[in-house]
Amino acid sequence: MTELELIRRIQDRLRVHGDRVLHGSGDDAAVVRAGAVAVTSIDAMVEGVHFKLSTHSPADVGHKALAAALSDIAAMGAEAGEAYVALGLPDGFGEDAAIELVDAMEELAGRSEATIAGGDVTAAPALFVGVTVAGWAGSEQELVYREGARPGEVVGVTGELGGSGAGLLLLDGLEVDLPDGERDALIRRHRRPEPLLAAGRALAEAGVSAMIDVSDGIATDAGHLAERSGVAIEVRLAELPLTPGVEAVARAAGRDPRELAATAGDDYELLFTAPPESRGQIEAAARQAGSRVTWLGDVAAG
Amino acid sequence: MTELELIRRIQDRLRVHGDRVLHGSGDDAAVVRAGAVAVTSIDAMVEGVHFKLSTHSPADVGHKALAAALSDIAAMGAEAGEAYVALGLPDGFGEDAAIELVDAMEELAGRSEATIAGGDVTAAPALFVGVTVAGWAGSEQELVYREGARPGEVVGVTGELGGSGAGLLLLDGLEVDLPDGERDALIRRHRRPEPLLAAGRALAEAGVSAMIDVSDGIATDAGHLAERSGVAIEVRLAELPLTPGVEAVARAAGRDPRELAATAGDDYELLFTAPPESRGQIEAAARQAGSRVTWLGDVAAG
Incomplete structure (x- = not known):
């Protein structure tokens, strides 16, 4: 099978979602009806750096690369x-594996109302997936940056933390006595993170002042918010919402569960700041979007 | 130097060009004032597949990766x-080499009135550069697809062909007796292709019916136009406009110069079809944009 035949086989599996795409894959470029402002992020994942094929299936890799970009x-x-996808395929990573990877991306794209509108396929010494995602908003005012946090505000986070880090420890062979359901959920959390698109929009509408996704770990990501906003952010580690099973896994690894949850990253929850009087409104908006909010910190002068 | 420090050093070297960028590099995503339609392409170049570091400097690699995406x-x-750039950096590819690569991209971006608005940097087993470029148009009608060629039309190409392929043969060590200026120009043609943005817009305005950039070689690229348009395209190889020096290089390699020029690719000229009566207008528009047109084929029923 030539590269061109593989590209055609991939194109056959992709669907257009929504009504933005005017001219999709197969020309020099894709053409899309734009919103008022474009919001664009690029992410690359490389075998041996971000994942191992011994613990991640091709579908896991495709899902996770797209999820990370959508999370931004x-x-x-x-x-x-x-989404625009560059695939680097090593010798021995067969055509069926490439299709499995693409199918998982397409599945997540469809659920996210996103279209994989273009791509490039090349040989490479190790598997890599580069994903650029274009998002849209009706105006810049609808968006939330990292830089809007103000002293006196409170810090919140969606969902639970540490699950992805604990899942990775399990995948790397750590022996822990866990209920099967908890073990599977932690591993799935690591392999198949979900971008919180609905929660992100709901939080923005409900008036959060600054926001970031928790990809590097809440300790580092809170630092990014603080630096860009020119403030100090204090996060109370004791109040970190832990994914079930994280305590047991951390203990088996000889680590503090809250330190693991704060530093392991890859949870793709949303960390944000907001005026204290907005708390009720924000909790309600997040709940509507399927996410629970924990208030776990304060913003002070930087 | 950590990855974060390198990213900061890169960010310091990037400038915003034009007035589209509302919120640049350094947040979860870049925010840009959109045109009516977005035109987006992704390209990846990998060491050992698309270039060798023994014949291409980091600056050549950066330039060429962005040029190929802009050409689309x-x-x-x-x-x-x-432009959004994913950089995979192998061990031993130092920080200064990365900066040299980025500087060449920034130089081309500036000249092309494009902004490098986001990126990702990761370790990788071999150097790779993935570039996504977003372009803009006021309406879909301003654009030219591969699929508009009609029987009875003529086929034109900008500039000269074969230069990039001949340059690659020289870089790979072929011995040819050539004037120094010609040798340098061929090698530069391979290492530093120029995306024909002004010519592309001028040709679109002047009424070409289908267009593609010559990246795979005119033989293959004419086939793409024919297939997408549902027509047959005949290209008269004898009329291929050859870059000076291609004849001598092809002869030294024991190849037919026109076969080399038609198949080697990477020239990034523009191949297009048009109604015969538009020829004068198209030549004038291309000349205004700094390109010469050669008419070298016909469109017939497919």
Whole structure:
């Protein structure tokens, strides 16, 4: 099978979602009806750096690469639009594996109302997936940046933390006595993170002042918010919402569960700041979008 | 130097060009004032597949990766907008080499009125550069697709062909007796292709019916136009406009110069079809944009 035949086989599996795409894959470029402002992020994942093929299936890799890029769009409060995918395929990574990878991306794209509108396929010494996602908003005012946090505000986070880090420890062979359901959920959390697009939009509408997705770990990501906003952010580690099973896994690894949850990253929850009087409104908006909010910190002068 | 420090050093070297970028590099995503339609293409170049570091400097690699992606925007007749760059850096490819690569991209971006608005940097087993370029147009009608060629039309190409392929043969060590200026120009043609953004827009305005950039070689690229348009395209190889020096290089390699020019690719000229009565207008528009047109084929029923 030539590269061109593989590209055609991939194109056959991709669907257009929504009504933005005017001219899709197969020309020099894709053409899309734009919103007022474009919100664009690029992410690359490389075998041996971000994942191992011994613990991640091709589908896991495809899902996770797209999820990470979509998560950046969620953290801006934008709507997902189109994804553009560069695939580097090593010798021995067969055509069926490439299709499995693409199918998982297409499945997540469809659920996210995003279209994989273009791509490039090349040989490479190790598997890599580069994903650029374009999102859209009706105006810049609808979006939330990292830089809007103000002293006196409170810090919140969606969902639970540490699950992805604990899942990775399990995948790397750590022996822990866990209920099967908890073990599977932790591993799935690591392999198949979900971008919180609906929650990101809901939080932006409900008036959060600054937002970031938790990809590097809440300790580092809170630092990014603080630096860009020119404030100090204090996060109370004791109040970190832990994914079930994280305590047991951390203990088996000889680590503090809250330190693991704060530093392991890859949870793709949303970390944000807001005026204290907005708390009720924000909790309600997040709940509507399927996410629970924990208030776990304060913003002070930087 | 950590990855974060390198990213900061890169960010310091990037400038915003034009007035589209509302919120640049350094947040979860870049925010850009959109045109009516977005025109987006992705390209990846990998060491050992698309280039060798023994014959291409980091600056050559950066330039060429961005040029190839911008060339796709040119072939649509769109205006260049923003570039998003994923860099995979192997051990031993130092920080200064990365900066040299980025500087060459920034130099080309500036000249192309494009902004490098976001990126990702990761370790990788071999150097790779993935570039997504977003271009813009005021309406879909301003653009030219691969699929508009009609029987009875003529086929034109900008500039000269074969230069990039001949340059690669020289870089790979072929011994040819050539004037120094010709040798340098051929090698430069291979290492530093220029995306024909102004010519692409001028040709689109002047009424070409289908267009593609010559990246795979005119033989293959004419086939893409024919297939997407549902027509047959005949290219008269004898009329291929050859870059000076291609004849001598092809002869030294024991190849037919026109076969080399038609198949080697990477020239990034624009190949297009048009109604015969538009020829004068198209030649004038191309000349205004700094390109010469050669008419070298016909469109017939497919």
